[in-house]
Amino acid sequence: MNMFTYTEIILGVMVLVYILAKIFKISTELSMLAAALAGSLAGGFGIPPRQIAEGSITYLDINLIFITATLFMNILKESGGIAFVVRGILKKFHKNRALLLILLTFLLLVPGALTGAGSVTVLITGGMVAVVLNYMGISKSKTAAIIFIIAGLSAAAPPVSLWAMMTAAGVNMPYVGFFMPLLIPCVVAALITIFLLGWKGEDTNIEKALQELPLPPDKMNWFKVILPFFVFLFFIFMGRQWPHSTPIIGLPLMFLFAALTSFLLSPVKLNFIKISRDTIEQLLPLIGTLTAVGILIQIMTLTGVRGLLAVTAVTLPVTLVFAGLFLMMPVSEAILMYGAAPVIGVPLVLLFNTIGLNPIVALAGLSVIWPLGDALPPTAIIGRLTVQVVGYEDSYTKFLKTCIVPAVLIMIIGTVMVIFSKHLGFLTGL
Amino acid sequence: MDFLTTIVTILYYLFIAYIVFILVLNLIKSKTWEKEILYIIVLIPFLLRLFRLK
Amino acid sequence: MNISAIRKIIFSAIGLILFIPAGISFYQSRHLKEPVVLSPGVSTVKRLSDYFPAIKGSTDDCHIYFFEGKEKGATLMILGGTHPEEPAGRLAPWLFAENAVMEKGRLIVVLSANRSASTVTRIGGGYPPDFTIPTAWGGQKFRMGDRWSNPLDQWPDPEVYIHYPSNQNLAYVDIRNLNRTWPGRPNGTLTEKTTYAFMELIRKENVDIFIDLHEAELQYPVISTIVTHEKGQELATMVSMMLTDMEGFNIGTEFSPKNLHGLSHREVGDYSNAISLLFEAPEPFLDATRGKTTREQLLTGKDAFVMKAGEHGLLFEKIDENGWPIDVRVGRHTSTILQTMESWTEDHPKKPLVCRNIPRYAEVIEKGIGTYLHDPKKANSKRVVFE
Numbered sequence: 001m002n003m004f005t006y007t008e009i010i011l012g013v014m015v016l017v018y019i020l021a022k023i024f025k026i027s028t029e030l031s032m033l034a035a036a037l038a039g040s041l042a043g044g045f046g047i048p049p050r051q052i053a054e055g056s057i058t059y060l061d062i063n064l065i066f067i068t069a070t071l072f073m074n075i076l077k078e079s080g081g082i083a084f085v086v087r088g089i090l091k092k093f094h095k096n097r098a099l100l101l102i103l104l105t106f107l108l109l110v111p112g113a114l115t116g117a118g119s120v121t122v123l124i125t126g127g128m129v130a131v132v133l134n135y136m137g138i139s140k141s142k143t144a145a146i147i148f149i150i151a152g153l154s155a156a157a158p159p160v161s162l163w164a165m166m167t168a169a170g171v172n173m174p175y176v177g178f179f180m181p182l183l184i185p186c187v188v189a190a191l192i193t194i195f196l197l198g199w200k201g202e203d204t205n206i207e208k209a210l211q212e213l214p215l216p217p218d219k220m221n222w223f224k225v226i227l228p229f230f231v232f233l234f235f236i237f238m239g240r241q242w243p244h245s246t247p248i249i250g251l252p253l254m255f256l257f258a259a260l261t262s263f264l265l266s267p268v269k270l271n272f273i274k275i276s277r278d279t280i281e282q283l284l285p286l287i288g289t290l291t292a293v294g295i296l297i298q299i300m301t302l303t304g305v306r307g308l309l310a311v312t313a314v315t316l317p318v319t320l321v322f323a324g325l326f327l328m329m330p331v332s333e334a335i336l337m338y339g340a341a342p343v344i345g346v347p348l349v350l351l352f353n354t355i356g357l358n359p360i361v362a363l364a365g366l367s368v369i370w371p372l373g374d375a376l377p378p379t380a381i382i383g384r385l386t387v388q389v390v391g392y393e394d395s396y397t398k399f400l401k402t403c404i405v406p407a408v409l410i411m412i413i414g415t416v417m418v419i420f421s422k423h424l425g426f427l428t429g430l
Numbered sequence: 431m432d433f434l435t436t437i438v439t440i441l442y443y444l445f446i447a448y449i450v451f452i453l454v455l456n457l458i459k460s461k462t463w464e465k466e467i468l469y470i471i472v473l474i475p476f477l478l479r480l481f482r483l484k
Numbered sequence: 485m486n487i488s489a490i491r492k493i494i495f496s497a498i499g500l501i502l503f504i505p506a507g508i509s510f511y512q513s514r515h516l517k518e519p520v521v522l523s524p525g526v527s528t529v530k531r532l533s534d535y536f537p538a539i540k541g542s543t544d545d546c547h548i549y550f551f552e553g554k555e556k557g558a559t560l561m562i563l564g565g566t567h568p569e570e571p572a573g574r575l576a577p578w579l580f581a582e583n584a585v586m587e588k589g590r591l592i593v594v595l596s597a598n599r600s601a602s603t604v605t606r607i608g609g610g611y612p613p614d615f616t617i618p619t620a621w622g623g624q625k626f627r628m629g630d631r632w633s634n635p636l637d638q639w640p641d642p643e644v645y646i647h648y649p650s651n652q653n654l655a656y657v658d659i660r661n662l663n664r665t666w667p668g669r670p671n672g673t674l675t676e677k678t679t680y681a682f683m684e685l686i687r688k689e690n691v692d693i694f695i696d697l698h699e700a701e702l703q704y705p706v707i708s709t710i711v712t713h714e715k716g717q718e719l720a721t722m723v724s725m726m727l728t729d730m731e732g733f734n735i736g737t738e739f740s741p742k743n744l745h746g747l748s749h750r751e752v753g754d755y756s757n758a759i760s761l762l763f764e765a766p767e768p769f770l771d772a773t774r775g776k777t778t779r780e781q782l783l784t785g786k787d788a789f790v791m792k793a794g795e796h797g798l799l800f801e802k803i804d805e806n807g808w809p810i811d812v813r814v815g816r817h818t819s820t821i822l823q824t825m826e827s828w829t830e831d832h833p834k835k836p837l838v839c840r841n842i843p844r845y846a847e848v849i850e851k852g853i854g855t856y857l858h859d860p861k862k863a864n865s866k867r868v869v870f871e
Contacts, residue, residue: 006775053502250642311773
């Protein structure tokens with residue numbers, strides 16, 4: 001049998017098993033795992049323990065970043081730090097709608113930017129920002145759309161952008177030079193989104209908003225909120241300023257030190273083990289996805305299916321690729337979540353490289369579009385989470401329709417970044 | 431310097447052990463079969479590193 | 485016991501059934517011993533830690549093979565195993581270690597420059613744990629390795645890797661890439677200490693020519709070439725011309741970029757008196773467009789998908805249904821090394837380099853590399869070393 005027929009059959013089996021698993025309402029993580037195992041069997045590799053185990057460890061370091069960063073955010077939330085900040089901003093700026101919207105955007109961008117996960121934004125600051133937005137006279141569907149879109153952008157925003165990191169790793173490209181190409185579109189698109197959907201509304205009802213927001217403990221203050229961030233930034237600074245006279249700390253341990261600082265400064269007594277357990281429980285779908293994606297990619301590479309997708313992608317007409325990005329990115333995200341980066345992102349970046357585009361800016365462009373798929377079935381994890389956290393009870397389709405205008409804008413921004421990546425190369429600073 | 435580097439690495443292994451502990455606790459308390467499978471799959475990479483196999 | 489508990493036990497048992505054989509396989513490939521039957525030309529075998537004691541006892545404390553010529557001459561060093569996922573980069577120096585005899589000058593050979601990276605396979609790569617080169621006496625098994633040092637030897641990675649001493653920012657994972665950590669750092673990570681130790685060796689042994697052996701994916705522009713430090717421009721050009729004329733395979737030359745740091749062709753030349761060269765042979769196994777990942781593909785280099793990418797003009801080296809067999813890739817390296825010695829000797833008759841008993845390109849292809857690997861069971865045990 002020639003290689004094309006062989007891998008096409010395996011791919012067919014994998015797709016079929018994935019669809020079947022989804023029909024039986026099995027979670028995306030386990031559906032991917034089932035597809036991987038089916039692919040391995042169809043390829044004649046049986047159930048190879050070494051390959052499965054090796055695939056499962058692919059994203060260990062990224063999972064550690066996830067866990068430690070979310071632990072930090074959860075401790076800050078449990079200690080009342082987040083509520084303190086939201087109330088503080090609301091009290092000070094409720095009369096200036098524009099400034100308030102800008103600050104809320106910032107609050108939504110930070111958790112996801114630091115952790116690389118939109119779900120962390122939704123869980124940490126999403127709920128509280130939603131309360132404020134509601135009292136600014138913004139409908140629940142618009143509130144949900146704002147939180148979802150900005151949470152997605154926060155995940156794509158630097159320093160941690162998993163799509164960019166995973167794709168870059170897949171093509172042996174350093175994750176360097178991405179800061180500005182990711183930051184600028186994410187901040188611009190986030191601001192456009194919040195002003196587009198949130199500018200019209202009533203005057204902020206501060207009394208009611210403050211009543212509904214959780215009360216921080218009396219002893220909470222700005223110092224206690226900011227110091228843990230300072231600790232984190234200090235380690236980043238130390239590593240960059242004195243890289244050769246200080247030990248390598250690594251992002252997970254930096255987040256862990258920040259979490260411990262927040263824990264020690266908390267005015268209320270916190271149960272570390274309980275928060276850790278809640279964090280792991282909350283992250284299970286994400287770390288489960290990354291582990292399953294690792295196994296899936298390993299099997300796809302082993303059987304040659306990854307090569308089939310790669311060679312197909314790089315031999316497609318370029319105009320077709322450009323025209324299809326707005327569809328290909330969100331759909332691949334909806335099906336594979338972060339797995340879209342190594343499966344679709346890697347061959348695309350190889351193609352961009354070959355046709356002389358700037359791979360960093362182009363990949364940043366792709367990374368901005370990808371998170372939009374998180375609202376689409378079959379997974380729709382972040383979309384569903386947002387709706388739940390915001391307390392939006394109307395139809396899911398209506399929520400999706402509210403997202404359309406900012407989503408189209410983001411698709412345009414991302415596609416333009418890809419097509420004109422060469423001209424935007426200066427953003428990388430390399 | 432070597433001493434500090436060793437300490438950092440040990441801290442990483444200790445944290446991995448802590449996550450294994452939490453994952454096992456959560457596995458014991460989990461109620462659905464899907465979560466149980468997922469916890470076991472997620473445990474594999476942490477155990478591989480903890481036992482210095484991969 | 486309730487149903488949930490029974491279910492958990494069953495799932496855990498399945499997990500263990502996966503975990504245990506995988507763990508054993510990882511352990512075995514990390515500890516697989518590869519025999520080297522020393523050539524009669526090997527005069528001494530040292531350890532890298534003899535040049536920098538801080539790495540003594542570490543995974544990277546590799547063997548250094550010395551060949552003293554009957555007549556004095558220049559010193560040439562061959563570094564194999566910088567990236568152990570590039571097998572021709574280890575097998576070509578292996579043929580030297582088991583066969584070479586120096587008539588004039590001195591040869592230093594390394595087979596596992598990044599020994600740590602040879603004990604782990606690339607995550608997500610679907611690599612086989614090992615591969616076997618067929619020989620008349622059965623076959624010799626080699627560890628399949630990775631591009632990066634094993635995280636079990638060096639963990640965690642930094643948030644960004646800042647190269648020493650240039651301060652250039654590189655991808656965090658490349659702090660475990662031996663060909664991004666030159667010229668090394670005595671108080672750095674294991675990989676940085678390893679390159680520092682090699683620099684000490686190069687300086688103390690007065691190496692004149694340093695050769696780093698690699699393989700590259702066909703979609704990578706630096707392929708089938710000699711990358712040279714400016715000190716070696718004339719030599720590399722001469723070698724390239726001679727090989728293309730006399731041996732019928734194409735090999736180009738490229739100059740080491742001055743602002744690209746951490747690579748051997750740049751830093752070894754800058755931080756020692758040696759001329760630094762890096763040879764690249766084609767390895768379709770590394771291409772992202774490759775089909776099924778198997779030992780066979782690794783050793784034959786045959787791949788229909790990579791060929792299709794070639795038909796669309798996406799490759800920097802040609803490929804057809806004959807693929808890129810390992811014998812061809814190793815033969816390119818042995819001939820390029822031998823030609824380097826010859827071209828150098830023509831220019832430096834007072835510091836010659838003459839080596840015999842090493843097959844050239846055509847001969848390696850005709851007889852196969854297995855012909856030049858010797859049975860460790862039949863050899864004098866004092867002349868067998870394990871990598």
